[in-house]
Amino acid sequence: MNYQAFATLYDTLMADAPYGEWIHFLNKQLNVTNLEGQRILDVGCGTGELLVRLKQQGADVTGVDLSAEMLTIAKEKCEQYGFSPLLIQQSMTDLEDLGQFDVVTLFCDSLNYLETEQDVVKTFECINKLLKKGGYLLFDVHSVSKIENGFIGQTFAEDAGEVAYIWTSFEGVAPHSVEHELTFFVQNESHHYEKKFELHKQRTFPVEQYKKWLQKGYDDITVQADFTSFAPTAESERIFFSCRKKD
Structure with a gap:
C-alpha cells in the first residue's frame, strides 16, 4: 500500500476528525482529567495530530507508524508545537523494544489495516510486552456493520x-x-x-473475537460504541476497547 500521496492530503481529509473525543475517551478510561506523568505510545500515529493533543495534556509521547511520509509530517508538526517526540517507523505487528509505557493507543481504526487474524494477535502480543504492569491498551475498530x-x-x-x-x-x-x-x-x-x-x-472481526484474543494477555476488558459509555448494538459503527495488561 502506498501512503505517499495520502500522507500529504491526510490532514485536509481528516479536518473534521473527532480528535478531542479520542482524548476524552482516554481520560475517561484512565479516570483522570489530564495526562501528567503518563508515558503514552501512539501506534499508527499518522501525521501526529493526536500526539500534539496528548502532549498538550501533559503526556510523555512516542509515535509509531509504518509510513515514513506520515512520520515526516508528524515530526514537522510536533516541532511547530515546540517538542520533538521519538518517532519510529515500524509495523505494529513487529514492534521492537521501545521501553515501557503506561498506555498504548491505537485509534482511528488503524488496527483495521491488518488483514489476517495472525497479525491482529501478534499486534496485541507486541503491545503487551511494551506495557508496564497494569498498563492500558486503548483502541477502536470499525464494526462489522x-x-x-x-x-x-x-x-x-x-x-x-x-x-x-x-x-x-x-x-x-x-x-x-x-x-x-x-x-x-x-x-x-x-x-x-x-x-x-x-x-x-x-x-474487522466480531467483538467477541477481539475479546477472545485479548483475554490471553489482558483483563478488565470493556467494550463501548461510538464515543459513548454504552455497549455496542447492531447499528454501532465504531467499537472502542479498553483493557489492562494482566499482572
Whole structure:
C-alpha cells in the first residue's frame, strides 16, 4: 500500500476528525482529567495530530507508524508545537523494544489495516510486552456493520478546493473486509490538477473475537460504541476497547 500521496492530503481529509473525543475517551478510561506523568505510545500515529493533543495534556509521547511520509509530517508538526517526540517507523505487528509505557493507543481504526487474524494477535502480543504492569491498551475498530453496510458498495466524493477525491468501496476477499479505491485530484503550483490513486484495504472481526484474543494477555476488558459509555448494538459503527495488561 502506498501512503505517499495520502500522507500529504491526510490532514485536509481528516479536518473534521473527532480528535478531542479520542482524548476524552482516554481520560475517561484512565479516570483522570489530564495526562501528567503518563508515558503514552501512539501506534499508527499518522501525521501526529493526536500526539500534539496528548502532549498538550501533559503526556510523555512516542509515535509509531509504518509510513515514513506520515512520520515526516508528524515530526514537522510536533516541532511547530515546540517538542520533538521519538518517532519510529515500524509495523505494529513487529514492534521492537521501545521501553515501557503506561498506555498504548491505537485509534482511528488503524488496527483495521491488518488483514489476517495472525497479525491482529501478534499486534496485541507486541503491545503487551511494551506495557508496564497494569498498563492500558486503548483502541477502536470499525464494526462489522460499518464495513458491510456503511462501506461496501458505497461511493463518497468531496471537492475541498485544492483537493478533491472520489472514494469507492468494494467487498474484500476475506470476511468482513473492504477495499477502498481512492482517486485524488490535487492542485499543483501551476493551478492544474494532478490525479493520484491509492488502494486501501481494511478488515474487522466480531467483538467477541477481539475479546477472545485479548483475554490471553489482558483483563478488565470493556467494550463501548461510538464515543459513548454504552455497549455496542447492531447499528454501532465504531467499537472502542479498553483493557489492562494482566499482572
